[in-house]
Amino acid sequence: xxxxxxxxxxxxxxxxxLAILFGLVFxxxxxxxxxxxxxxxxxxxxxxxxxxxxxxxxxxxKGLGIIMRFMSPILLTGLSVGFAFKTGxxxxxxxxxxxIGGFVAAYICIKWTFIPLEYLWIVGIxxxxxxxxxxxxxxxxxxxxxxVNEVISxxxxxxxxxxxxxxxVSVIADKNNPSRTMPPLSRIPTxxxxxxxxxxxxxxxxxxxxxxxxxxxxILERTTFGYELKACGYNRNAARYAGINDRLGITLSMTxxxxxxxxxxxxxxxxxxxxxxxxLLTLAPEGFDGISVALxxxxxPLGIIFSAAFIAALKNAGxxxxxxxxxxxxVKIMTAVIIYASAFSLIFREKLVQFFTKKGAKK
Amino acid sequence: MEYVIELRNITxxxxxxxxxxxxxxxxxxxxxxxxxGENGAGKSTLMSVLFGLYKPxxxxxxxxxxxxxIANPNDANRYGIGMVHxxxxxxxxxxxxxxxxxxxxxxxxxxxxMAEARKRVLELSKRYNLFIEPDHLxxxxxxxxxxxxxxLKMLYKNNDILIFxxxxxxxxxxxxxxLMKIMKELISEGKTILFITHKLNEIKAVADRVxxxxxxxxxxxxxxxxxxxxxxxxxxxxxxxxxxxxxxxxEPKEVIMEVSHLSMKSKHHGKDSVNDVSFxxxxxxxxxxxxxxxxxxxxxxxxxxxxxxxxxxxxxYKGVDLATKSIRYRSLSKISHIPEDRHKHGxxxxxxxxxxxxxQTYFTDKFQKHGFLKFKEIYDHADKMIQRFDIRSGxxxxxxxxxxxxxxxxxxxxxxxxxxxxxxLIAVQPTRGLDVGAIEYIHKTLIEQRDAGKxxxxxxxxxxxxxxxxDRILVIYEGELVGEVDPSKxxxxxxxxxxxxxxxxxxx
Numbered sequence: 001x002x003x004x005x006x007x008x009x010x011x012x013x014x015x016x017x018l019a020i021l022f023g024l025v026f027x028x029x030x031x032x033x034x035x036x037x038x039x040x041x042x043x044x045x046x047x048x049x050x051x052x053x054x055x056x057x058x059x060x061x062k063g064l065g066i067i068m069r070f071m072s073p074i075l076l077t078g079l080s081v082g083f084a085f086k087t088g089x090x091x092x093x094x095x096x097x098x099x100i101g102g103f104v105a106a107y108i109c110i111k112w113t114f115i116p117l118e119y120l121w122i123v124g125i126x127x128x129x130x131x132x133x134x135x136x137x138x139x140x141x142x143x144x145x146x147x148v149n150e151v152i153s154x155x156x157x158x159x160x161x162x163x164x165x166x167x168x169v170s171v172i173a174d175k176n177n178p179s180r181t182m183p184p185l186s187r188i189p190t191x192x193x194x195x196x197x198x199x200x201x202x203x204x205x206x207x208x209x210x211x212x213x214x215x216x217x218x219i220l221e222r223t224t225f226g227y228e229l230k231a232c233g234y235n236r237n238a239a240r241y242a243g244i245n246d247r248l249g250i251t252l253s254m255t256x257x258x259x260x261x262x263x264x265x266x267x268x269x270x271x272x273x274x275x276x277x278x279x280l281l282t283l284a285p286e287g288f289d290g291i292s293v294a295l296x297x298x299x300x301p302l303g304i305i306f307s308a309a310f311i312a313a314l315k316n317a318g319x320x321x322x323x324x325x326x327x328x329x330x331v332k333i334m335t336a337v338i339i340y341a342s343a344f345s346l347i348f349r350e351k352l353v354q355f356f357t358k359k360g361a362k363k
Numbered sequence: 364m365e366y367v368i369e370l371r372n373i374t375x376x377x378x379x380x381x382x383x384x385x386x387x388x389x390x391x392x393x394x395x396x397x398x399x400g401e402n403g404a405g406k407s408t409l410m411s412v413l414f415g416l417y418k419p420x421x422x423x424x425x426x427x428x429x430x431x432x433i434a435n436p437n438d439a440n441r442y443g444i445g446m447v448h449x450x451x452x453x454x455x456x457x458x459x460x461x462x463x464x465x466x467x468x469x470x471x472x473x474x475x476x477m478a479e480a481r482k483r484v485l486e487l488s489k490r491y492n493l494f495i496e497p498d499h500l501x502x503x504x505x506x507x508x509x510x511x512x513x514x515l516k517m518l519y520k521n522n523d524i525l526i527f528x529x530x531x532x533x534x535x536x537x538x539x540x541x542l543m544k545i546m547k548e549l550i551s552e553g554k555t556i557l558f559i560t561h562k563l564n565e566i567k568a569v570a571d572r573v574x575x576x577x578x579x580x581x582x583x584x585x586x587x588x589x590x591x592x593x594x595x596x597x598x599x600x601x602x603x604x605x606x607x608x609x610x611x612x613x614e615p616k617e618v619i620m621e622v623s624h625l626s627m628k629s630k631h632h633g634k635d636s637v638n639d640v641s642f643x644x645x646x647x648x649x650x651x652x653x654x655x656x657x658x659x660x661x662x663x664x665x666x667x668x669x670x671x672x673x674x675x676x677x678x679x680y681k682g683v684d685l686a687t688k689s690i691r692y693r694s695l696s697k698i699s700h701i702p703e704d705r706h707k708h709g710x711x712x713x714x715x716x717x718x719x720x721x722x723q724t725y726f727t728d729k730f731q732k733h734g735f736l737k738f739k740e741i742y743d744h745a746d747k748m749i750q751r752f753d754i755r756s757g758x759x760x761x762x763x764x765x766x767x768x769x770x771x772x773x774x775x776x777x778x779x780x781x782x783x784x785x786x787x788l789i790a791v792q793p794t795r796g797l798d799v800g801a802i803e804y805i806h807k808t809l810i811e812q813r814d815a816g817k818x819x820x821x822x823x824x825x826x827x828x829x830x831x832x833x834d835r836i837l838v839i840y841e842g843e844l845v846g847e848v849d850p851s852k853x854x855x856x857x858x859x860x861x862x863x864x865x866x867x868x869x870x871x
Contacts, residue, residue: 222736223734
């Protein structure tokens, strides 16, 4: 038992759960305070129930479909950030990579009609991966060869990507008929999931995302390539000493992180979710959700699957809160607290170890 | 008998290890009390408890007869306890004076008043013969001087219990002598010194009493005058230790590496840090590059191992010029490198022991197939290495190397580097910061390698190591070779003259 509790992986899971618990307790406090001031919000426990069930108590199977839909882009941006974390880099540029990926995917799926429509989504996804990867590559090259901090270059690239996409859309768009809708056939296929969940946005993107998560896990933990990348991340000097090309490692890490975020963009823009490019002068929030997801998932690709599901469920619960008279923002506050708490996960882990060792010593 | 410090039954537990096990230590006023022990014996932990950095699970501390509750270094300071850490805590772009007053500044109307502080600093410097220049920047003065600034900081705060954590590890032989003098001076002024070390010579030179720790337990406290180096080291290690290096004369064979006209550009200034250096290394000999720290030996090794580009010259190894070859090429052609800085280069501290043991070989067919790591082989290999090299750690091959003691980290590097069966072993300060037992082991291993017909290039600052282990010595001074000597025909004093640049001759 003690050995089980001293296992680093088990501790990480405990720490994440503690963070979530912390956020929930904080949420309860907020709900109760709010119920004092808002007369129609008189059932805080009812609202809590809505949150804990991810809003599924109202929406049922359809809601589950929506959660799965919300989940795939933030799972991929989460993987992007988490992968970079594991290799010692902070990819705050997921937002820009995401938008560029989404744009390229949408462009391909609308314009490249010389490809049979039913295969177009695959080409679109590949395009998104390459485009996102190229954005990541810029940060990677700058870091590896000119020692430019990846955080700074990535933040700037976020804005560059956002404005570039916004301009490209207005350049490419037909003056008379500026809005174009994706042909349904060229979207990510639903394989009947839309019928099962009774929601036309539910498609196979979630399975793609989970497969990618497993793939990233295998690369990081099982391959020599992952061993090299992590060595560069943990200790660039030691990697060099061991004959690993540290510059190549850093460049590749950022490129892969960018590709993952780019793929996340494709998951949104070539699906049946309604999302438009024209007024895109805000940074894509999915990129920053990725940071939250990666933190809560402790950068572990498998953990990120669960944390993405959790955060997607919270998002789904938000609108349903109005039924108990509360604002959707309560969920945002709770999410924020949970992310804060998971950022402090190291402290949680330490406390956990102390707690268990003390208990163990007494026995 | 009045004791100035009494540590009673101190127990400090870290996950998986008892660092201090029921230790009771009593220090008399006005003595130099040495704390001797191997790496990981618990010396630093015990001092950290005294200094308020760790909270012990059990035990109490009495200062001057009164129970003291020390929760942080500020409390310690209030009880007059000061500490010189192994790695100095100085602000490099501040002057000496600014560093000394940091945290205890005199302020008048919201501005700093330096005049009084300057007067006191100069006064203290004179009284203890520290020869401090208050307006020099820390980044401009030598390591020895920096240490004196640390001492001055304690004196400025009126501390009278001074803890020195392995103070000589970073000093040249001359600076060590100076430090010993200063320590005696401090004692004569009524201070008490606790002196952490594992160097027996230093204990014999200055300490009055010595407490020996082994594996977290206090073995004994004895008078230095009534004990011998042999008895002390036996208590420290728990068995008899050979303090002398046993070896037969070398039988040098063919030249394996010829370095000619090698130059390196310095990273810090435009000049060459290594200037036109030429020498040969033969199989079956231990060639030592001796010199005081910062005279180009680090860059020279970086050049030979490929960590830094040459600015000129050739390295002919087994008939091939290595100058433009990759690091991987060099390691595949059987050059091993025990790096000077084991945390910077030698280990990925967040990897576990097994993962670190394959750092040079993870890409070979033994440990991977189609790009996938073979974990069973990796952990089996680690278990073998752990056994063969007696590497000790909390949880075996799965221990995170960050949590291991310095000596065992070094053994892990040694194991890994010998595992590739090198023809040329480059060892830079392989025993830095290690205890007698580990030093003995590493010296023995180097000599075994030599006797097996390998070439060993040893870079060391430690005079006694240079004299006892090497077969041939090249002295480096300001990036140039200034002398080639035979260790059996030279005294330490004479070698010191070469190292300090007062004597030089043309090499080759």
